[in-house]
């Protein structure tokens with residue numbers, strides 16, 4: 393630990409800063425029940441506050457409590473997560489809600505071990521729930537907190553590495569418990585529920601002051617003791633993940649439309665990439681779309697239009713997408729794997745549980761349909777009487 397700090401001075405600086413500059417009116421901070429804190433913490437993993445807010449409000453509007461979430465179908469849950477990405481978070485949230493309802497009478501456990509045993513809840517998320525909702529003194533270590541600690545205490549190395557992670561956890565724990573030991577009484581008097589407030593303050597500090605690209609050290613409550621600032625080496629901390637080129641994969645998406653303009657969607661298997669979401673049928677680049685139609689729709693060679701290629705990046709690979717629009721000449725009476733497929737109007741499809749690149753294409757198809765309808769109306773209105 394940086395010896396320049398008194399044991400409780402760190403928490404005190406952070407708490408005083410939070411009292412004046414912290415964010416206190418985020419939707420999940422108003423009436424912070426354990427359930428609302430939990431949902432917000434899961435949504436905030438790998439996603440910024442401004443993106444999360446509208447999703448959180450819609451999600452809570454539809455599933456206002458744990459019981460409502462637990463009794464919803466997975467498809468409904470995914471539909472309200474659609475566009476937020478990292479869909480395993482939504483599936484785990486849903487599974488955990490069911491477990492809590494069955495095994496804990498619908499109340500989120502107040503013990504760290506029991507929370508960590510639930511799908512999708514790691515040590516940091518459990519610490520956030522217990523401190524923010526129950527006022528318990530547990531540290532957190534999300535990306536923002538890692539950055540503040542790595543800079544303030546000049547912790548070299550990539551925080552994803554387990555040795556560095558352990559070091560940062562030890563720091564986070566030590567700061568919290570030192571503050572509790574040395575100044576618990578005073579902190580309690582000054583800041584009711586201070587562990588939750590302290591953790592929120594650390595997250596806010598990382599998100600709004602000690603930002604990744606442009607830390608505002610002039611307005612930072614830790615600047616007098618920050619080792620990275622003192623040694624003019626802020627941008628060396630935290631060290632980025634060692635770069636390895638991500639592999640590329642390619643897929644051909646089939647945007648199959650019947651004569652009524654409805655689109656064919658396919659539900660993905662429950663686990664794995666985009667598990668449980670609706671996407672377009674896909675084939676490898678070696679397979680022909682005409683062959684897929686014969687095999688699955690019992691129809692020969694529809695009209696094929698190629699749409700512009702696009703790319704979607706995941707954390708572990710890049711996906712090159714080659715969309716083809718297949719316009720069927722007649723309606724489909726038979727369909728192979730009909731329990732995994734659905735014919736659906738374009739407008740409705742765009743509101744279903746679909747991943748972002750599928751939604752983008754659906755909106756393009758809707759715009760194309762609208763443009764051709766307008767063109768048709770235009771032609772009719774200029775036709776001589």
Ligand code: SF4
Nearest residue numbers: 602607609612615618
């Ligand atoms: S002084 Fe600057 S680098 Fe250090 S913790 Fe504050 S904002 Fe981050």
